[in-house]
Amino acid sequence: MTTLYNPLINGFHPDPSVVEVGGVYYLATSTFEYLPGIPIHRSTDFETWELIGHVATRPGQLGVEDVPTGGGAWAPTIRHHDGVFHLVITDAMGRGMLHFTADDAAGPWSDGDLLSKVDGTGTIEGIDPDIAWDAGGTCYITFSGLQLTGALDPNQPAHLGIQQVRVDLGTHRALEEPRSLWSGTGLMFPEAPHLYEIDGAWYLMIAEGGTERGHSISIARSDAPEGPFDGAPGNPLVSARSTPRPIQNTGHGDLVLGPGGQWLCVLLGVRPRSGTRAFSALGRETFVTPVSWHDGWPAIAPVERNPRPGTRVEIAFTPDEPLDAEWVGIRRLPTDVADLGSRPGALVLHADGTTPSDPRPVFVGRRQEHLNNSVTVRVDVSDGVGGLVVRYDEGFHLEIEAGGGAVTARAALGGLLQEWSAPLAGGVADLHLDSVTPGAGWRMVSTSDVFRLAFTPVGGARAELAEVDGRFLSSEVAESFTGRVIGVYAVEGDVAVTSWTAEGDDD
Known part of the structure; x- marks a missing residue:
């Protein structure tokens, strides 16, 4: 079955x-x-x-x-x-x-x-x-x-x-x-x-x-x-509005005869969280639900939540293999900005004067797939400035940036900007961007999640720089058709990314 x-x-x-x-x-x-x-x-x-x-x-x-x-x-x-x-x-x-x-x-x-x-x-x-x-x-x-x-x-x-x-x-x-x-x-x-x-x-x-x-x-x-x-006579066939269902915004469907002759409907939906289920961190995702037929009309079942097990993705870069198909760029292809050949074992980004607040930044990234999610990258910024960013668009993004002797966590949210900085000795550091379930200190669990922005210098201990309310990077606040994409970027010189680790789950 x-x-x-x-x-x-x-x-x-x-x-x-x-x-x-x-x-x-x-x-x-x-x-x-x-x-x-x-x-x-x-x-x-x-x-x-x-x-x-x-x-x-x-x-x-x-x-x-x-x-x-x-x-x-x-x-x-x-x-x-x-x-x-x-x-x-x-x-x-x-x-x-x-x-x-x-x-x-x-x-x-x-x-x-x-x-x-x-x-x-x-x-x-x-x-x-x-x-x-x-x-x-x-x-x-x-x-x-x-x-x-x-x-x-x-x-x-x-x-x-x-x-x-x-x-x-x-x-x-x-x-x-x-x-x-x-x-x-x-x-x-x-x-x-x-x-x-x-x-x-x-x-x-x-x-x-x-x-x-x-x-x-x-x-x-x-x-x-x-x-x-x-x-x-039974229209609408499916809608989650005014219901307690964990999958909301269900619509935009397509019918197909599935395995074993079971009719199915693939459709979009969101997974909102918070006390009033107000914020959908990952945007619109693809869901599926069974379809039955009665008197020549289809009936579409409500969408049931059934998440897959958590995942862990570790990526080592090599000039012998191109980036896999999960990598995306913003208004340009990843191959336009990702240099895998100039430094074996690293993905090098060459800055062109843009930042994550620009429409076409020097950026390559991957979709955030889990509600609870952690990404760590090792960067060498000896010859540049850049880092790790999670974005909905150029107006809503969080980043942790290294270079010039410092690490800076930055929240750019609809025209508001806040920064937190710490010194960095040397040019190599691990940058951390974690999306976690809110703790007991958050009133009524009034957000989708919390972002923790941190870094670990080589040979040192992890240093927490900022904790930011995740609701600002939700489809409702950003009013976006897309979703969270996490990636690396360069704003000055050359930034070398030597490893990428992402893990998460939907518990």
Whole structure:
């Protein structure tokens, strides 16, 4: 029997889409401004998942170099048709709505073709595209009609509901003007449409209510892919709003027939903590839950918490092996800044004048995967200044920085800045960034976690520099679509990182 772990994929992995091909499952998620973009995980049993590659691994596939924070790769749909993998996505405030193809989901993927309007001018305006084919081979792109360009108020863009066009994939041009489909029960932000033909009927599943606490999934049915669609009597099928469930914000789902013939829904959610479950440290993660069918309608079970065992990752750097696929950069690829050859046994970062407060810092990092998490890196800053940082974006991050004869812990939180410093003899030190459950001294456990920033000089004892409330690096406070990413950076000269150790659990 399949064990459904939740989270299914730990850490910042929102907007999941899944497809089954020959008994193998392939899952894609959003990456926003991070590169490489759009990770692809693979599984044969829905329990063990392997990161096999990314869609966007080359310059130009995603135009995220200058997107504002929160822009970039939004909400992929992955499908398989006539022996080819297809993935559609919106590169929000970047290239636009894109279509990628690959013979192997591990890659390489195509450069990405822009899905243009019927007149061939510009991209189809919308987000969260889905791709589906009818029996005659007609291709349908169904999407959420959020208008991101030309909005008078960027915080209140126009929304045209769920829309659809037929597309010629030979020219990547719409064959018609967008038409409106069923847009849910009336809740805000109808989005994340997925269109399925199941047992001769067409189903349109969407998310609505916004990707926060009101998030939900609803579904409608029709005899044809173009509609008209009738909503299910039990909508919304799933929502955690106003419930005590430990997994909140559940929505943005995709259906798949899982191992043993069990229907499943992969969807996003968050794991909030605090006395009022107000702060989600890791942002939106991928979860899974069973689906049953009754009278031609699916019923989606509430998402149950079932975390995996804790992990420990130790990384030694070598010029003989590239960085593994878990490493990401911010608006540029890790290979653009990670030098593994100039000093064997070290990852060297060459500063270019940027800092973690800049949109494109000299930075490589990995997602925080566990609620309780500790990272230690050994750095040699004899020729530079840099350190270890945990970030949501350039406005919300904590760092512990070494160089110039000192170690400085720094909290940059929405325009507020605080620093704590201590002298450092020599150029080598271990830097520590620990996320821990709040102790008894925290009123009502009124936060998600507590960060401890510390360092250990060579041959010396660990020195604690600061303790910072973790709520400031939560999706609710940062108002972020992403999640925590922890990495190393350089701000002056050359910084050599000689080891990386991360361990954590979700108890």
